[in-house]
């Protein structure tokens with residue numbers, strides 16, 4: 085399998101490992117496969133075997149043994165994925181959010197890809213975070229040979245759980261700094277480092293800088309796996325017949341998760357509708373309703389589902405770079421009030437607690453069902469544990485409903501803070517780490 089940039093009219097191709105090393109194409113486009121492979125015989129396979137089946141069809145310059153080792157290392161402590169009724173819970177990983185699925189595997193894919201391309205350097209992953217990505221990057225990277233993570237978060241812009249998940253993180257190769265400023269300042273600082281060749285060249289004998297951004301092919305492909313896994317489980321549980329179509333509702337920000345569903349559909353998974361759920365930052369809902377993607381001049385809203393507070397969904401370009409039939413998709417949006425009311429209603433009827441991101445999806449599904457009468461079996465893709473957003477959940481259902489605190493965060497406030505630093509010069513911080 086070969087890959088080309090969405091912005092290259094010549095469609096010049098490169099290998100999978102090169103696409104992972106590069107991340108973004110030099111022309112600013114995203115790497116896409118020349119064709120979609122098919123996967124039809126997958127029912128009943130355990131998660132890691134299924135991951136191998138999916139990945140070996142895309143990462144054809146990796147050996148099966150290399151891929152199997154990457155997958156095994158990634159998921160040996162936590163497998164983030166569990167189907168619970170209609171909810172595909174992707175939040176059982178190291179940091180209780182769906183990004184763990186990809187970020188636990190990505191460092192292994194990246195270091196293998198670097199070795200294949202004869203880059204004998206340590207990969208330095210620089211990230212600016214407003215919360216979820218930072219802790220998932222740190223957990224994915226911690227103690228992986230030939231990697232380092234340096235994460236910057238806005239000192240006053242993350243929740244207390246998120247801050248502790250980062251500042252207590254162990255591992256010789258992880259580094260975390262608060263910055264004086266907001267998320268945009270952190271992001272601008274990191275971008276400045278990426279574009280400053282003089283700065284980077286001081287370290288280029290030993291280090292290779294990369295971003296682990298959600299547009300990297302190595303983050304997209306691990307997410308295709310759970311759509312197949314979920315379907316396989318549904319068939320095994322007798323909830324759907326073999327080849328019967330199902331719907332997935334996906335709480336969406338950067339369009340990475342739902343795009344993986346689209347890839348699964350192209351590979352032959354029987355999907356009737358992919359339903360894109362957004363919060364008040366509803367530029368994607370508008371896109372699917374009108375066919376026009378217009379993020380300019382829009383107000384940015386801070387909501388209860390912060391990981392979906394995005395105006396520019398970078399991965400959308402992987403869908404729209406050529407004319408696509410968009411009839412596979414439906415969409416909707418939820419306000420914060422609708423989100424809170426949904427958490428409350430589901431808790432009262434089913435005793436099941438939703439985090440605010442998943443609640444957006446549930447609300448959008450209920451609207452879709454009422455609008456269309458579509459009775460297709462529908463899976464709600466659940467992207468975070470409610471324990472990660474205790475304030476919003478407590479506000480919806482009253483205090484003290486969050487029992488069964490997952491072990492990943494159970495003793496967070498007793499752990500020593502290993503990374504207390506707050507900086508205002510990001511380059512100096514990076515230089516300090518790299519020596």
Ligand SMILES: *Cc1c(COP(=O)(O)O)cnc(C)c1O
Nearest residue numbers: 336337338339340341391467468
């Ligand atoms: C990142 C994230 C999302 C959005 O996923 P995309 O792939 O960016 O669309 C949704 N929910 C949670 C909890 C997240 O962390």
